[in-house]
Amino acid sequence: xxxxxxxxxxxxGCMQCMHACATAHSKSKELFAAALESxxxxxRIHVGVGLFNEGFPNRCRHCEPAPCQLACLPGAISRDVxxxxxxxxxxxxxxxxxxxxxxxxxxxxYHQHCYAPPGKVVAVKCDNCFERQMQGLIPACVEVCKAxxxxxxxxxxxxxxxxDEVARSVSPGVLQTDLAAGFSVLNAHKRxxxxxxLRRSQS
Amino acid sequence: xNDLFANRTMTRDGQLLLEKAQRxxxxxxxxxxxxxxxxxxxxxxxxxxRICVMGPCRIDPFGEGPQKGVCGADADIIVAxxxxxxxxxxxxxxxxxxxxxxxxxxxxxEGKATGYQIRDVxxxxxxxxxxxxxxxxxxPAEIAGELAYAMQEDYGTRRKSLTLLQRAPAKxxxxxxxxxxxxxxxxxETSEMMHRTHMGVxxxxxxxxxxxxxxxxxxxWGGSMIATEVSDILFGTPQPAAxxxxxxxxxxxxxxxxxxxxxxxxxxxxxHACQSEDLLQLARENGAAGINLAGVCCTGNELLMRNGIPxxxxxxxxxxxxxxxxxxxxxxxxxxxxxSLGSVAAxxxxxxxxxxxxxxxxxxxxxxxxxxxxxxxxREVVKEAIENxxxxxxxxxxxxxxxxxxxxxxxxxxxxxxxxPQPLIDALKAGTIRGAVGIxxxxxxxxxxxxGHVTLTxxxxxxxxxxxxxxxxxxxxxxxxxxxxxxxxxxxxxLREICGALxxxxxxxxxxxxxxxxxxxxxxALANALGTDICDLPIAGAAPEWYSEKAVAIGAYFVxxxxxxxxxxxxxxxxxxNVVKLLTEGLKDEVGATFHVEPDPExxxxxxxxxIEGKRAKLGLPSLKV
Numbered sequence: 012x013x014x015x016x017x018x019x020x021x022x023x024g025c026m027q028c029m030h031a032c033a034t035a036h037s038k039s040k041e042l043f044a045a046a047l048e049s050x051x052x053x054x055r056i057h058v059g060v061g062l063f064n065e066g067f068p069n070r071c072r073h074c075e076p077a078p079c080q081l082a083c084l085p086g087a088i089s090r091d092v093x094x095x096x097x098x099x100x101x102x103x104x105x106x107x108x109x110x111x112x113x114x115x116x117x118x119x120x121y122h123q124h125c126y127a128p129p130g131k132v133v134a135v136k137c138d139n140c141f142e143r144q145m146q147g148l149i150p151a152c153v154e155v156c157k158a159x160x161x162x163x164x165x166x167x168x169x170x171x172x173x174x175d176e177v178a179r180s181v182s183p184g185v186l187q188t189d190l191a192a193g194f195s196v197l198n199a200h201k202r203x204x205x206x207x208x209l210r211r212s213q214s
Numbered sequence: 215x216n217d218l219f220a221n222r223t224m225t226r227d228g229q230l231l232l233e234k235a236q237r238x239x240x241x242x243x244x245x246x247x248x249x250x251x252x253x254x255x256x257x258x259x260x261x262x263x264r265i266c267v268m269g270p271c272r273i274d275p276f277g278e279g280p281q282k283g284v285c286g287a288d289a290d291i292i293v294a295x296x297x298x299x300x301x302x303x304x305x306x307x308x309x310x311x312x313x314x315x316x317x318x319x320x321x322x323x324e325g326k327a328t329g330y331q332i333r334d335v336x337x338x339x340x341x342x343x344x345x346x347x348x349x350x351x352x353x354p355a356e357i358a359g360e361l362a363y364a365m366q367e368d369y370g371t372r373r374k375s376l377t378l379l380q381r382a383p384a385k386x387x388x389x390x391x392x393x394x395x396x397x398x399x400x401x402x403e404t405s406e407m408m409h410r411t412h413m414g415v416x417x418x419x420x421x422x423x424x425x426x427x428x429x430x431x432x433x434x435w436g437g438s439m440i441a442t443e444v445s446d447i448l449f450g451t452p453q454p455a456a457x458x459x460x461x462x463x464x465x466x467x468x469x470x471x472x473x474x475x476x477x478x479x480x481x482x483x484x485x486h487a488c489q490s491e492d493l494l495q496l497a498r499e500n501g502a503a504g505i506n507l508a509g510v511c512c513t514g515n516e517l518l519m520r521n522g523i524p525x526x527x528x529x530x531x532x533x534x535x536x537x538x539x540x541x542x543x544x545x546x547x548x549x550x551x552x553x554s555l556g557s558v559a560a561x562x563x564x565x566x567x568x569x570x571x572x573x574x575x576x577x578x579x580x581x582x583x584x585x586x587x588x589x590x591x592x593r594e595v596v597k598e599a600i601e602n603x604x605x606x607x608x609x610x611x612x613x614x615x616x617x618x619x620x621x622x623x624x625x626x627x628x629x630x631x632x633x634x635p636q637p638l639i640d641a642l643k644a645g646t647i648r649g650a651v652g653i654x655x656x657x658x659x660x661x662x663x664x665x666g667h668v669t670l671t672x673x674x675x676x677x678x679x680x681x682x683x684x685x686x687x688x689x690x691x692x693x694x695x696x697x698x699x700x701x702x703x704x705x706x707x708x709l710r711e712i713c714g715a716l717x718x719x720x721x722x723x724x725x726x727x728x729x730x731x732x733x734x735x736x737x738x739a740l741a742n743a744l745g746t747d748i749c750d751l752p753i754a755g756a757a758p759e760w761y762s763e764k765a766v767a768i769g770a771y772f773v774x775x776x777x778x779x780x781x782x783x784x785x786x787x788x789x790x791x792n793v794v795k796l797l798t799e800g801l802k803d804e805v806g807a808t809f810h811v812e813p814d815p816e817x818x819x820x821x822x823x824x825x826i827e828g829k830r831a832k833l834g835l836p837s838l839k840v
């Protein structure tokens with residue numbers, strides 16, 4: 012089964028996944044129109060800031076067993092077996108925040124959205140673009156990520172690729188190559204800027 | 215002190231006012247910077263292109279996603295086009311500033327710009343002679359009219375090369391000719407850059423970058439140089455004078471007026487109004503002890519250089535200075551004026567006035583200054599500032615000001631040396647002074663305010679390298695107390711001895727950011743005196759905290775003029791390692807100088823010392839191993 016896989020070392024921090032996610036969870040499914048809707052659609056993937064100002068796309072891991080599901084008193088959270096997706100039913104949700112307290116990754120938010128009863132604030136999180144998948148589309152965040160920091164594939168394929176990458180890096184006589192030389196230069200530069208500040212704080 | 219604030223700025227006034235800003239719930243540039251994190255990697259690497267509407271496009275730096283924009287441009291082309299447009303914007307800004315001064319010169323010649331006059335007739339004649347204008351038997355106004363006309367032609371397309379290029383060493387001009395980067399017209403090169411970077415024009419990243427150098431040279435030896443020379447003609451060539459710096463220059467019992475921006479056309483008129491007896495009397499009648507005019511940013515530097523007017527702070531202090539509650543009016547012209555200022559001022563009694571027909575800001579009242587009405591407009595706004603004094607709330611001026619000396623034009627440096635650069639050359643030859651470095655540029659919230667400028671300067675003077683600086687860098691070292699004759703104690707023994715003999719600080723304030731051309735003129739004078747090229751001199755440039763497009767143009771004209779230049783922040787070029795390699799290595803074979811990027815100012819100092827000692831060795835001068 013294909014799943015969304017995150018490759019943090021490739022995140023360039025452009026936040027396009029957030030825009031695509033919000034648009035995919037709007038009424039109109041169009042960026043310009045979505046920005047005018049009420050309630051305003053919101054992203055369910057969140058790009059965080061690392062220690063060295065690098066980006067990280069933080070999204071629901073669809074854990075199993077899912078702590079949010081175990082914590083949900085009204086039973087609003089369930090698992091769709093076909094897509095292996097943890098889903099929240101906005102009609103049953105009582106906005107108690109138990110799921111957010113249980114979630115180890117901080118990916119649950121509370122707001123109105125166009126699929127929930129009008130005016131009702133409910134728990135919201137990634138639904139693996141359930142609706143798009145039904146139409147044969149891949150999740151919106153993956154589709155928009157041109158740096159391949161998010162991919163939609165069979166985990167065993169991604170892991171095989173990673174295994175091969177590691178294997179090649181230790182091949183005898185082979186110099187370790189950069190994923191992208193320019194990106195490494197930029198990151199080393201930003202890291203150095205932050206380290207200068209840290210050095211000062213510690214001294 | 216709160217560690218967060220100490221990490222944002224090394225200045226005491228800045229730290230205390232950040233605390234005040236937090237108490238007053240003022241959002242600052244640092245808060246907005248944090249809200250922007252993480253910043254888009256495509257844009258940071260120069261890999262996003264918004265030039266046409268087949269796009270916008272971006273290139274995947276990891277090689278799996280798109281490698282070409284819709285038009286077919288690859289990473290090299292996209293990065294070069296983006297950098298080219300940054301240079302064009304920077305060159306356009308400083309050069310348009312120059313054009314405004316030429317317009318004033320023209321109107322002075324026509325007798326229309328009442329309030330302005332020609333203060334340095336000698337310089338007018340000197341510069342006119344460079345333009346081939348015969349001064350004999352003509353009055354200054356007539357010469358000024360002819361000079362303004364000739365300079366306007368430098369902006370156009372009637373010349374094969376810019377007039378002031380003749381100041382550059384012959385060897386340097388030969389390099390420009392050979393590379394076909396001799397700038398022809400100031401506006402022409404900017405315009406051509408916009409053309410070349412349009413879809414489907416120049417798609418060779420090397421020729422795009424070479425044109426970038428030509429575009430930058432059109433600013434450095436054209437628009438900016440004209441700006442400085444005409445400013446000196448109209449407002450006087452700077453002379454060394456004592457002044458005061460940091461937020462402590464504000465006075466609780468005075469009407470405080472701050473000028474902010476770049477062009478002395480407005481600030482000089484405000485200065486006159488502040489000195490007029492009837493307005494001073496009005497200030498006293500309104501309960502103030504007097505009128506205190508201070509600057510921030512480069513229009514402040516213009517006044518500091520020529521009139522010893524105090525300086526309240528540099529780029530990242532422009533919001534904080536308002537949180538003192540002591541500023542009765544801030545008058546802005548253009549460039550580097552954050553659009554947030556109006557909303558900061560709204561929390562206090564401060565009146566905000568914009569003055570340029572080409573620069574408007576939210577939360578400011580617009581009073582348009584033109585050469586023919588500037589004197590009268592200046593009086594009007596100063597009067598309003600005086601009337602606003604009574605509306606002041608609580609005032610918090612947290613520090614005492616620091617003394618500094620400013621006003622080192624090339625003319626006064628040569629005067630201080632006894633009329634010729636020879637003593638400086640002798641000191642360089644003997645190794646008493648190892649070399650000279652120009653430190654320029656801005657503040658940038660990526661870097662602890664002033665830390666880059668001050669650390670780099672300290673490390674250089676400790677090692678007997680004379681530092682000249684301009685712009686926000688010059689304000690940073692002034693605040694740090696490095697622009698005093700006593701600061702020679704912090705210099706190495708050789709530099710200390712020279713400073714002691716001449717009575718000068720080890721760090722010389724050469725003006726605003728447009729005045730970087732003074733450094734070019736000084737370097738050319740040294741090279742000409744030695745019969746060599748600028749790239750052979752034991753000198754270097756640095757922009758440790760740069761942020762603006764103007765700084766990109768400045769860096770590019772320094773390098774194209776043969777000055778090895780070290781940048782603190784990384785320009786948006788790492789998306790193309792070809793471009794990176796050309797700028798940091800390849801240009802050495804073409805123009806004899808390169809860029810270097812180094813965020814750590816201590817390491818930057820080492821790199822510059824290594825460069826300087828290497829140049830000394832090549833000149834056959836005693837050199838050290840660094």
